[in-house]
Amino acid sequence: MARRVEQKAAARERIAAQLAAQQAAERRRRLLLAVGAVVLVIVIVGGLVTIRLVGGGKKTATGPTGAADAALITALSSIPESTFSTVGTEGVKAAPSAIDAPALTANGKPKVLYIGAEFCPFCAAERWPVTVALSRFGTFSNLGTTHSASADEFPNTPTLSFHGATFTSQYLAFTGVETTTNEQQGNGYKPLDTPAADDEKTFETYNKPPYVSSEGSIPFIDIGGKFVSSGATYSPQLLAGKTQAQVADALKDPSNDISKAVIASANVYTAAICKITNNQPANVCTSSAVTAAASKLGGGNS
Numbered sequence: 001m002a003r004r005v006e007q008k009a010a011a012r013e014r015i016a017a018q019l020a021a022q023q024a025a026e027r028r029r030r031l032l033l034a035v036g037a038v039v040l041v042i043v044i045v046g047g048l049v050t051i052r053l054v055g056g057g058k059k060t061a062t063g064p065t066g067a068a069d070a071a072l073i074t075a076l077s078s079i080p081e082s083t084f085s086t087v088g089t090e091g092v093k094a095a096p097s098a099i100d101a102p103a104l105t106a107n108g109k110p111k112v113l114y115i116g117a118e119f120c121p122f123c124a125a126e127r128w129p130v131t132v133a134l135s136r137f138g139t140f141s142n143l144g145t146t147h148s149a150s151a152d153e154f155p156n157t158p159t160l161s162f163h164g165a166t167f168t169s170q171y172l173a174f175t176g177v178e179t180t181t182n183e184q185q186g187n188g189y190k191p192l193d194t195p196a197a198d199d200e201k202t203f204e205t206y207n208k209p210p211y212v213s214s215e216g217s218i219p220f221i222d223i224g225g226k227f228v229s230s231g232a233t234y235s236p237q238l239l240a241g242k243t244q245a246q247v248a249d250a251l252k253d254p255s256n257d258i259s260k261a262v263i264a265s266a267n268v269y270t271a272a273i274c275k276i277t278n279n280q281p282a283n284v285c286t287s288s289a290v291t292a293a294a295s296k297l298g299g300g301n302s
Contacts, residue, residue: 068143068160068244075248076128077135084267084289086254089296091264093234096227096272097298099211103276104202104225106173110276114162115203116219117180119149119189122232123219124159125239128247129265130221131160136270136284137277138169145244149182149189154236158244163192171277172224175199179218223269224276227297233268234261267293 104111114130116123124147131140144161148154162176177199180189195203206228208215217230238258239247250258271293274285284290 066145068145072145072244072248073140073143075251076132077139079132079251079263081287081289083252083254083259084263084287087260087263087267088289089264089267089293091234091260092268092296094229094231095233095268095296095298096221096223096229097211098226099206099228101206101225104222106175109169109171109173110224111173111175111222112224112273113175113177113199113202113222114219115177115179115195115199115207115221116162117189118146118161118163118178118192119152119180119182120218121148121152121154121157121236122217123178124148124154124157125232125234125236126219126221126265127160127162128239128262129233129269130219132251132262132266133269133273134167134169134174136266137171137273137281138167138174141166141168146182148236149184151184154240157236157239158242158247159239160244171280172273221269223272226276227272233265268296272297 104113112134114127116127118124131143134140143165144163146159146161148157148159150156161178163178165176167174167176175196177193177195179191179193179195181192183190185191202222203220206212206222207217207220207230211228212220212230214230219230219232221229223229238261242250242258247258247262250256251262253259254263267289270284271290274280274290274294275297277285279285
């Protein structure tokens, strides 16, 4: 029991340290802006003087925050097989690594576990391919739309949210945990979801070397206890200035840079998920894009 308490405390300290480092970086950026990048634009019209400070205000959020509309969900769940095949896996910068661990299950089915936070731009980027991949195995309801924090790296990255969402599938279960919102509170962000004890243990055990490249990174994804991934498989910069609808629309064009990144990552996630569903559904798991993507999966760091 004492060891369990110490592990929880250590996990909280790692997350707190990560948040503090991000806040410190933001304070340094703001200081540099205040010293060297404040520009006054003076316009005199009819004796009135308007002064506008450029670059000092809060950035506007890209896209709505709330429930994902039906058109967005349909766009993500109806990507044609030809698009997956055309994109392939060339745009993937990282892939899940194989681990030697007990099977991760829920209600008698293999489980995919996602732990992230709404402020996190890398989580924001990775929710797109995770959602696309899972939508090939089941159906989401109550997905949210949000954006990463405006005061962080890659501000206001448009994204979805797994907070309050449910996933229905005959093949697997999914648990999505968003630990905080994107709203600042003190030196961190407002708390949101609390991982279940078993999910927290999975996070603490496998979200560190040698299983992943760095300790405590988010998003953390465990695919059935067979594969783990942390961080993003592509740069959030690709989504800068877009709305959720624009990102979804970009996925229709396999030549688009956003599509190349998101669909390629979704192919790799699909290949990993097929390993825990015994290659079901067959039409997805035996497709040329998915069988090719299987070769991108990490050989394991355990």
